[in-house]
Amino acid sequence: MSGTSTPTLAELPLRPELVGEIPYGAPQLDVPVCLNVNENPYPPSEAVVAEIALAAAQAARSMNRYPERDALELRADLARYLGHGLAAEQIWAANGSNEVMLHVLQAFAGPGRSVLSFAPTYSMYPEYARDTHSAWRTFPRRADFSIDAGEAVAAVREIRPDVVLIASPNNPTGTSVSPELIMAISDAAPGVVVVDEAYHEFARTGTPSALELLPRYPRLAVSRTMSKAFAFAGGRLGYLAAAPAFVDALRIVRLPYHLSAVTQAVARVALAHAAEMLAAVDQLRAARDDLAGWLADHGLQVAESDANFVLFGRFPDRHAVWQALLDQGVLIREVGPDGWLRVSAGTRQEMQAFKIALTAALDWPPDPPDPQAKETP
Numbered sequence: 001m002s003g004t005s006t007p008t009l010a011e012l013p014l015r016p017e018l019v020g021e022i023p024y025g026a027p028q029l030d031v032p033v034c035l036n037v038n039e040n041p042y043p044p045s046e047a048v049v050a051e052i053a054l055a056a057a058q059a060a061r062s063m064n065r066y067p068e069r070d071a072l073e074l075r076a077d078l079a080r081y082l083g084h085g086l087a088a089e090q091i092w093a094a095n096g097s098n099e100v101m102l103h104v105l106q107a108f109a110g111p112g113r114s115v116l117s118f119a120p121t122y123s124m125y126p127e128y129a130r131d132t133h134s135a136w137r138t139f140p141r142r143a144d145f146s147i148d149a150g151e152a153v154a155a156v157r158e159i160r161p162d163v164v165l166i167a168s169p170n171n172p173t174g175t176s177v178s179p180e181l182i183m184a185i186s187d188a189a190p191g192v193v194v195v196d197e198a199y200h201e202f203a204r205t206g207t208p209s210a211l212e213l214l215p216r217y218p219r220l221a222v223s224r225t226m227s228k229a230f231a232f233a234g235g236r237l238g239y240l241a242a243a244p245a246f247v248d249a250l251r252i253v254r255l256p257y258h259l260s261a262v263t264q265a266v267a268r269v270a271l272a273h274a275a276e277m278l279a280a281v282d283q284l285r286a287a288r289d290d291l292a293g294w295l296a297d298h299g300l301q302v303a304e305s306d307a308n309f310v311l312f313g314r315f316p317d318r319h320a321v322w323q324a325l326l327d328q329g330v331l332i333r334e335v336g337p338d339g340w341l342r343v344s345a346g347t348r349q350e351m352q353a354f355k356i357a358l359t360a361a362l363d364w365p366p367d368p369p370d371p372q373a374k375e376t377p
């Protein structure tokens with residue numbers, strides 16, 4: 001007995017693999033310009049806010065009851081939104097695609113099993129593997145962050161992973177993969193393959209979705225989120241499309257009533273207003289392309305991006321650059337390979353603030369005045 005009623009973490013019998021770990025998450029700092037977690041910077045309109053409030057009030061009237069456990073109406077709405085002839089039984093939904101992915105690993109990975117992805121990639125993946133006692137394996141991307149199909153297939157054949165995770169567009173690099181690569185990996189993979197399309201709506205026009213491949217690959221799943229393009233990060237709704245049996249596997253591991261009545265109701269309102277919720281996507285794609293061009297024009301290396309962010313570098317001391325921006329009220333993300341930084345696409349004013357802050361941080365001569373600066377955002 002330590003004799004204290006408020007033990008330190010070191011005094012608690014934590015699982016050994018969690019000792020020294022810290023909770024995942026980008027710093028949530030109160031600064032004027034937040035470009036660090038790839039959110040959509042445009043909030044919902046007052047009309048949608050009012051409908052969300054009404055739906056929440058309606059859900060509150062039966063708050064004494066558990067919510068609809070299988071969220072079938074919401075899943076039907078998500079199926080309609082995705083198209084491709086999908087039905088509610090082919091959709092799974094949870095509190096963010098983070099939870100969806102945890103369900104995937106709980107169902108298909110676990111002790112004695114392995115998860116493979118292509119590094120650098122989304123930094124939560126190894127945490128899902130750790131939390132499900134699965135072995136975490138990575139195969140390196142090329143210098144331009146693309147994946148060599150031949151080498152990837154050879155790695156899959158050698159490692160024989162139970163789950164392959166492919167983020168497309170990838171975070172933090174923004175890189176998309178081709179359907180041919182997904183098909184080659186799916187043909188070689190002995191287990192399940194999940195394509196994480198969290199940023200798909202931001203991809204350049206004509207970029208195919210892996211949803212098209214679902215009818216041909218019964219062990220393939222495509223995960224999406226309402227957090228990014230859909231401007232609904234606070235609503236916490238992620239989802240996945242796959243064969244009905246794949247979804248049944250996820251239903252086994254989910255907690256009962258995992259999606260609250262409020263979450264289901266407000267997500268359905270947002271989906272009913274899909275066009276409006278997604279209205280800023282084209283603007284954000286243009287902001288991303290403008291940002292990438294501007295950074296490249298200033299002699300920086302820029303990763304080709306199909307997402308709502310840009311990875312740029314390389315800096316001998318990236319932390320110093322990140323800090324210099326933060327000192328000017330602009331928060332970006334120190335993530336990815338050494339020397340690189342990631343910035344999200346934002347509003348015109350946010351992009352202007354970022355450019356001014358980076359210009360000062362790197363001691364560049366100021367840009368000529370922006371002729372469009374007086375336009376409404």
Ligand SMILES: Cc1ncc(COP(=O)(O)O)c(C=O)c1O
Nearest residue numbers: 096097098122171198225227238
């Ligand atoms: C590649 C990727 N997948 C999934 C997520 C998780 O999104 P959410 O849990 O908000 O749906 C993120 C968030 O940044 C991401 O970058």
